[in-house]
Amino acid sequence: MNKEKRKYLGLLPLLLLILVCGCLLTSGTVVIILKVNNQDIHASQHFYKFIVNLENNEDWRNNKDKLNSIEDMVFTFKLANPGSDSITGQVYVSEDSTLSDTTAVKSQATLILDGITVPPHDTLYVNMEHYYDLLHNFDTLRDLVKGGIFTTYGIVPSPIEGGLFDAVVIVTVDAGL
């Protein structure tokens, strides 16, 4: 083989790499961030409640038909405690948006966050790191997210209007390219 031909032979692996990069890459992860409007968070005498509708997010709509799996699902939010005693709370999720009291939520929805504690006259910010410390039933939550719409119930002793605010839903999906 002459020197000229050998020079071009050396470029073959590079061409092969470029070709294969295009063939192997069939999926990727996408981070979907959905802010929940504070006026969409309702406080009843039993719990806070808001509906997560991922259909409102363009990234979800663009990827839902190519969905391989839900990699991660995170809630971040702030919870105020204007009272003089510490409060504890839990967060549940369900496909059912009609649960009407704490007993129904505890028996029919899935507990995902437990151990939320807010000192008196303080506001707790549950960020991603804190969320992971509180998380339960992650696999159930991921299955629920695949449907695109679900309801979140936040249980505290005495929900007040505006006590739960700045909620953000962060979903990481693996989808086909």
Next chain:
Amino acid sequence: MKKSISVFGTILFLLLIVSTASAGKFGIGGFAGVNIPIAQKDMGNGTVYGAKGRIMVLPFLGMEPNFVFSKYGDKDIKDDEGNLLGTRKGGDITSFGLDAVVGIFSGFSKVRFYGILGLNSNMVKREKIPDQTRLGVSIGTGIEFLPIDILGIEVRARVHSISLKGGGGRDNLELTGGLNYYFGPK
């Protein structure tokens, strides 16, 4: 899992013995570099390092048993206004496998170009996701300079693709530099 590792290790060992005896030329090497997630937007660039052997089976074909540690960088997740919502840990992969390297490895050249094609077993770990051991494929290209016959300085680009349970996967570009030391006759 332990059984499959043992079988794989035994095959590699036998391959090493047979090839070394027949071809008479083999090398060992170490490498390190950067691990770039290609299509994962929730991971940052990380590091990759490892060790490998190279057994020349034919003048144009070598086999490389390898052991590779790759790490992803953490990724800050921000909302549209740029407010930090938190940091997602990247996770890591421990891999062992066998790459075939195809190129011109005869003694006349001090510079060698080659292609890489391999199979590997990968332990994929990430926070809040169950650990998975999955099969992966690797493909890439490299260039090796030999200032002296027994020592090679190598730069390579390798795409490492791993499928995960339940769909999806990890696709990484590994850019590494390393040194190879050769034994046996010229």
